[in-house]
Amino acid sequence: MTTLSFHDVSLRYPARKGASEGQTPLVLDQINLSIETGEFVVVIGRSGSGKTSLLNLAAGFLPPSGGRIAVDGTTVSGPGADRAVVFQDDALYPWLDARDNIAFPLKLRGVPEAVRHTRAQELLDVVGLTDAGRRRISELSGGMRQRVGIARALASDPLFLLLDEPLGALDAMTRTRMQGFLLDVWSKSRAGALLITHSIDEALLLASRVVVLSANPGRLAADIQTGFAAELLGGASVAQVKASPLYKRMHDGLTGLIHSISEDTEAAA
Numbered sequence: 001m002t003t004l005s006f007h008d009v010s011l012r013y014p015a016r017k018g019a020s021e022g023q024t025p026l027v028l029d030q031i032n033l034s035i036e037t038g039e040f041v042v043v044i045g046r047s048g049s050g051k052t053s054l055l056n057l058a059a060g061f062l063p064p065s066g067g068r069i070a071v072d073g074t075t076v077s078g079p080g081a082d083r084a085v086v087f088q089d090d091a092l093y094p095w096l097d098a099r100d101n102i103a104f105p106l107k108l109r110g111v112p113e114a115v116r117h118t119r120a121q122e123l124l125d126v127v128g129l130t131d132a133g134r135r136r137i138s139e140l141s142g143g144m145r146q147r148v149g150i151a152r153a154l155a156s157d158p159l160f161l162l163l164d165e166p167l168g169a170l171d172a173m174t175r176t177r178m179q180g181f182l183l184d185v186w187s188k189s190r191a192g193a194l195l196i197t198h199s200i201d202e203a204l205l206l207a208s209r210v211v212v213l214s215a216n217p218g219r220l221a222a223d224i225q226t227g228f229a230a231e232l233l234g235g236a237s238v239a240q241v242k243a244s245p246l247y248k249r250m251h252d253g254l255t256g257l258i259h260s261i262s263e264d265t266e267a268a269a
């Protein structure tokens, strides 16, 4: 088991050139959070609470202003193949076909062409795009593109998948289908997942833990174990899970919590 951990992490973005003197606002404050391989942690919080910033810190795209982020005790000092990122806008290379997009991280690592094509085809199979490898990105639907993005992230066998609203741009039906797909792919990968979403349903259906961020500055307001994803992986349907009294209670509880945090923040502003 490997752990991705935040130790007393804080973040301020640097002041823009020409901005007046003084510190920029604190975006994240005293974040202590650990994610283990095999766990699916979903971060939820109102807009501007620092969710994407948190994910960018984990990815090594940003250095923390205070504290430290580590993978099994080794400080994260930049991006690494152990942590793969999937964004909302799939960020694929339009001049490459689906197979070569998926194989791209392997090409960067110098993996021979034949080996990377074999691995890319395996991943196309995993994400249900067996026959789409030679199709250009512009010929794929939104859901198919996100699956290519997820397959590309899996290509380097990461320890952690960092998912920034990967399903946010999809229509409701495709999104529901993709949630099931993501859960399935993740459970087979045994990676740790850190996913950001605005959707309480998505959080409850995918997470083994839901983390709630307050805003201004972003602090951990709650860290809640959930078991609905395990029920789905065990064969329950989304409708069955959502109909349970516990699901409704947790949904109401999270809605109330996020609402009350927003009111507190507005009152303090």
Ligand SMILES: Nc1ncnc2c1ncn2[C@@H]1O[C@H](COP(=O)(O)OP(=O)(O)OP(=O)(O)O)[C@@H](O)[C@H]1O
Binding pocket: 013, 027, 045, 046, 047, 048, 049, 050, 051, 052, 053, 054
């Ligand atoms: N590159 C940046 N430079 C300066 N400030 C930034 C930068 N990126 C984000 N911020 C600020 O940091 C705060 C947190 O932003 P962030 O995007 O992390 O929040 P979020 O919870 O992901 O928001 P949303 O749900 O709307 O995507 C916001 O006040 C935002 O304006």
